[in-house]
Amino acid sequence: MDRILASDIGGTTCKMGVFTPELELLHKWEIPTDTSDGGSRILENIHQSFQSEGGKFGYSREDVIGTGLGVPGPVDFNNGILNGAINLNWTHRKPIAAEFEALSGIRAIVDNDANVAALGEQFKGAGMGHKDVVMVTLGTGVGGGVVSNSLLIHGHGGAAGEIGHLLVDYEQRFQCNCGKKGCLETVASATGMKNLALHYYGDGKDTLLSQEIENGTVSAKMIVEAAQDGDVLGLRVVDEVARYIAIALSHISAVTNPKYFIIGGGVSRAGRILTDRIEHHYRPITFPPAYENTEIVMAELGNDAGIYGAARLVRQYLA
Amino acid sequence: MDRILASDIGGTTCKMGVFTPELELLHKWEIPTDTSDGGSRILENIHQSFQSEGGKFGYSREDVIGTGLGVPGPVDFNNGILNGAINLNWTHRKPIAAEFEALSGIRAIVDNDANVAALGEQFKGAGMGHKDVVMVTLGTGVGGGVVSNSLLIHGHGGAAGEIGHLLVDYEQRFQCNCGKKGCLETVASATGMKNLALHYYGDGKDTLLSQEIENGTVSAKMIVEAAQDGDVLGLRVVDEVARYIAIALSHISAVTNPKYFIIGGGVSRAGRILTDRIEHHYRPITFPPAYENTEIVMAELGNDAGIYGAARLVRQYLA
Structure with a gap:
């Protein structure tokens, strides 16, 4: 029962989704974005939410192919590094993919929020x-x-x-x-x-x-x-x-x-x-x-x- | 001994090349472009020249992975169709890939001359x-x-x-x-x-x-x-x-x-x-x-x- 996880991280909320490998959206929800303490809990909160919802929706870590993350700032795509995101109080370069992989044990890929929205609309929306x-x-x-x-x-x-x-x-x-x-x-x-x-x-x-x-x-x-x-x-x-x-x-x-x-x-x-x-x-x-x-x-x-x-x-x- | 063939078809000459699968250029030469009779002999001449040079250079049809063709006009890339080329006296839509495959028994791919030049410079030249x-x-x-x-x-x-x-x-x-x-x-x-x-x-x-x-x-x-x-x-x-x-x-x-x-x-x-x-x-x-x-x-x-x-x-x- 393979699954793909996705989160679009915004300054107020993180949009969360669980997809099939064929990219059918099975479940979606939102969690608040905790930007306090330099946004130090944002990735952890996302990981925890995927875990607790995973229990409800009947998937476990072994089922997950990977996690896709959209972030509100400029991204070095090949290396999964965000070059700061003012809205999240992330003031420095941050290796998002590596940090999320370390938290979750699941491979992660990161891109800018405008880019992931464009790709979403291209393959599933108006495109x-x-x-x-x-x-x-x-x-x-x-x-x-x-x-x-x-x-x-x-x-x-x-x-x-x-x-x-x-x-x-x-x-x-x-x-x-x-x-x-x-x-x-x-x-x-x-x-x-x-x-x-x-x-x-x-x-x-x-x-x-x-x-x-x-x-x-x-x-x-x-x-x-x-x-x-x-x-x-x-x-x-x-x-x-x-x-x-x-x-x-x-x-x-x-x-x-x-x-x-x-x-x-x-x-x-x-x-x-x-x-x-x-x-x-x-x-x-x-x-x-x-x-x-x-x-x-x-x-x-x-x-x-x-x-x-x-x-x-x-x-x-x-x- | 796998080989890739390439021709860049211009209004005066056709540039011809034989490449290794690693895209090392082994041999190159030119033949005149015969635009008489509505350019009806251009593809045949290219095919014949690849065949006769093949004898000299020791490759045969079975060795050839495919033929790449550059043409001076707008191309429907997915279908290998040229939408006319004034310099060649090709006045109508012409299914170049299909015609060259029929002549040679070798798969062919076709693109506009400006595009193939850009791709060449990108991977082997100034790019x-x-x-x-x-x-x-x-x-x-x-x-x-x-x-x-x-x-x-x-x-x-x-x-x-x-x-x-x-x-x-x-x-x-x-x-x-x-x-x-x-x-x-x-x-x-x-x-x-x-x-x-x-x-x-x-x-x-x-x-x-x-x-x-x-x-x-x-x-x-x-x-x-x-x-x-x-x-x-x-x-x-x-x-x-x-x-x-x-x-x-x-x-x-x-x-x-x-x-x-x-x-x-x-x-x-x-x-x-x-x-x-x-x-x-x-x-x-x-x-x-x-x-x-x-x-x-x-x-x-x-x-x-x-x-x-x-x-x-x-x-x-x-x-």
């Missing part, structure tokens, strides 16, 4: 198992994951899929956390939407958002709602966000030519009002053979994407 | 066997090949690596053959250099190129030579070409994060005067983790890159 898929996650920042030939692309330094740092704002108006200007993240994340709303405010048009902008309390959610109510400023910001995303997708198409662009993250809850505008801007600026049959779709697995992808890594590299 | 490498070929057009996880990326429609059609000229001044404007090919190919020279000519500065520009006979080679002689217009054009290439490399870095960018093709003969300027422009606009340890290098295998890559495909997919 429908197609071998060439790119996920773009629009949240506080903009993350991404590139799957080609059914494998995640990490690149030589693990920076592949850093779609949030594609240069798309040619005027380079807003400062990015990375130290550059003009990155997709400065114009398409939740912060980016605020950047644009403030930038275009005061162009003489009335807007439902003026009070919130004046008070400094405007949020991405408010901007999207204003757009859905037909507000001129809200619509302009959403259209600009979509245009910048379209520039990024155009670049990616000429490099890896994916079948699906999967849009996820909080900003993607804007839904059709956003994806319709991305479509509108994407095709006119893209090399025709590189957009033919390419579809822009919404993520489907929500919070389960990470555990699916982490389990898939076990299947690809440890089974 | 030094690193698993993440991108080749950019600057010739009459701009081609490319993306290798990640040691595999060529084709994408769902075979348009991966179409680096010549990355949007880099934000002013979109010059028309591309693809129907769009602003593509890298319009500002970094031999034609692109001429576009820029004509565009910047007449800005009031003296130039060694004025006669040739006025006569309409200026070439990329002349522009590079003028730059090497310190000509203001020549230097400006080379610097602009380098800046546009740098924008493309910046985008690619955030998507697949290669260790090496390998620059090949006729325009690359400009050498250091070009690559120094690419370096100069590339790093300031690129996400730092995505350029760290990335190197921009010149291609090393010249005309042999294609046969090395074609042989490598046999090793990866048929052995």
Whole structure:
């Protein structure tokens, strides 16, 4: 009765899953992430939870092929080392795979949370198992994951899929956390939407958002709602966000030519009002053979994407 | 005595090679490409040449693991079908792999010439066997090949690596053959250099190129030579070409994060005067983790890159 274990470790909770070797999800649950004492109990808590749930679900250590782990920070994939994760209070390089293997006696594989989510969506979610898929996650920042030939692309330094740092704002108006200007993240994340709303405010048009902008309390959610109510400023910001995303997708198409662009993250809850505008801007600026049959779709697995992808890594590299 | 055969089919000659299973090149030669009668004899001539050379080199059909073929046109890689090649007078879809297998009784694998050259440089040339490498070929057009996880990326429609059609000229001044404007090919190919020279000519500065520009006979080679002689217009054009290439490399870095960018093709003969300027422009606009340890290098295998890559495909997919 072979099993694959998976955990997607976030700053608040760890999503946990038990899979068959065919990657059917048998059980899932969550545990709180204990970030106290420098996050020193996080891996132990995950291991203990897999053990106690294992008792309930009738599997034991000998049944487990491997454990896949998603972590919120940059990962040296080949060596299973996380290069710090602020949200977990892990401030230094941490050999996650080796530490978890030592705790559990089970082989482990580790990747970045954006990557495991992309892999999960690729094989089980909106990617429908197609071998060439790119996920773009629009949240506080903009993350991404590139799957080609059914494998995640990490690149030589693990920076592949850093779609949030594609240069798309040619005027380079807003400062990015990375130290550059003009990155997709400065114009398409939740912060980016605020950047644009403030930038275009005061162009003489009335807007439902003026009070919130004046008070400094405007949020991405408010901007999207204003757009859905037909507000001129809200619509302009959403259209600009979509245009910048379209520039990024155009670049990616000429490099890896994916079948699906999967849009996820909080900003993607804007839904059709956003994806319709991305479509509108994407095709006119893209090399025709590189957009033919390419579809822009919404993520489907929500919070389960990470555990699916982490389990898939076990299947690809440890089974 | 196992052998791998490879041919890189060009409009003038076919490069031919015989390799060991470890991909050591034992023998190479060329035969003319007979494009008459709709190129109907090209594959037969390649097969015959492998047979007659086989007699000399002491291998027979039973020794051959497979044949790798590079072709100058878009390829449906999974099915071994070429979607036309103007330079060979092949005007329609042509099932190259199946036709060559029928002729030879040996399994065959087919890919685009830019892709096989990239794969050859990746494993045997300037890529030094690193698993993440991108080749950019600057010739009459701009081609490319993306290798990640040691595999060529084709994408769902075979348009991966179409680096010549990355949007880099934000002013979109010059028309591309693809129907769009602003593509890298319009500002970094031999034609692109001429576009820029004509565009910047007449800005009031003296130039060694004025006669040739006025006569309409200026070439990329002349522009590079003028730059090497310190000509203001020549230097400006080379610097602009380098800046546009740098924008493309910046985008690619955030998507697949290669260790090496390998620059090949006729325009690359400009050498250091070009690559120094690419370096100069590339790093300031690129996400730092995505350029760290990335190197921009010149291609090393010249005309042999294609046969090395074609042989490598046999090793990866048929052995």
